[in-house]
Amino acid sequence: MKKILVAMLALSGTVLLGNGSAYTQAHAQAAASQGSIDQDIELLRKDVRSQKKQLIAANVQLTDAEAQKFWPVYDQYTAELAKINNDKYALIKEYAQSYDTMTDAQADDLTKRALKLDVDVAALRQKYLSNFHAVLSAKKTALYEQVERKAQMLIDVQLSMQIPLVQQ
Numbered sequence: 001m002k003k004i005l006v007a008m009l010a011l012s013g014t015v016l017l018g019n020g021s022a023y024t025q026a027h028a029q030a031a032a033s034q035g036s037i038d039q040d041i042e043l044l045r046k047d048v049r050s051q052k053k054q055l056i057a058a059n060v061q062l063t064d065a066e067a068q069k070f071w072p073v074y075d076q077y078t079a080e081l082a083k084i085n086n087d088k089y090a091l092i093k094e095y096a097q098s099y100d101t102m103t104d105a106q107a108d109d110l111t112k113r114a115l116k117l118d119v120d121v122a123a124l125r126q127k128y129l130s131n132f133h134a135v136l137s138a139k140k141t142a143l144y145e146q147v148e149r150k151a152q153m154l155i156d157v158q159l160s161m162q163i164p165l166v167q168q
Contacts, residue, residue, distance in 0.1 A: 041089060049078060052151045059147045060140060069135035070144075077128045084120050091117065092163065099164065107166055121152075 053074070062070055091113055098106050125145070133141045 045082070045085070045089075048155065049082070052148075053078075055151055056144065056147050060144045062136075062140070066136060066140070070132070073128070073131045073135055077124070077131070080124055080128075081121070084117060084124065087113075087120075088117050092159070095163070099167070102166065 056074070091110060095102075095110055098110075102110075125148075129141070129145070132144060136144065
């Protein structure tokens with residue numbers, strides 16, 4: 001199951017820019033057998049954050065003045081999102097570790113915690129909306145939100161496709 005975990009996280013990174021990541025499923029499986037899963041996941045997450053930032057820069061055309069104000073706000077948002085994602089990846093690891101032996105109580109707990117993480121991400125987006133609007137026009141803020149959400153949806157879809165369903 002640990003190999004599946006690393007592979008699904010690797011796939012979430014490769015989808016962000018279509019083909020930009022050199023991190024392949026074969027590498028993920030090799031890493032799992034080497035026992036460096038957490039380190040590889042952290043490197044992959046940094047790569048995904050970098051790719052997402054590049055994606056935003058390519059799609060939200062900022063003036064120099066806007067960029068000077070926008071990127072510090074974005075970096076703060078990303079740092080807070082990374083904290084939530086730490087919990088998300090810990091939850092995925094816990095799910096992977098208990099997959100074959102999961103009890104109803106564990107399934108219930110994991111489900112509630114996963115839903116809370118969704119709420120936490122939505123609350124963070126709400127919190128930062130006014131911060132982004134303070135440094136960008138309404139249209140550019142909307143465009144940024146669209147690009148940010150689409151990138152996150154791509155990552156989430158790839159993750160969900162790789163996580164096996166709970167056994168009945």
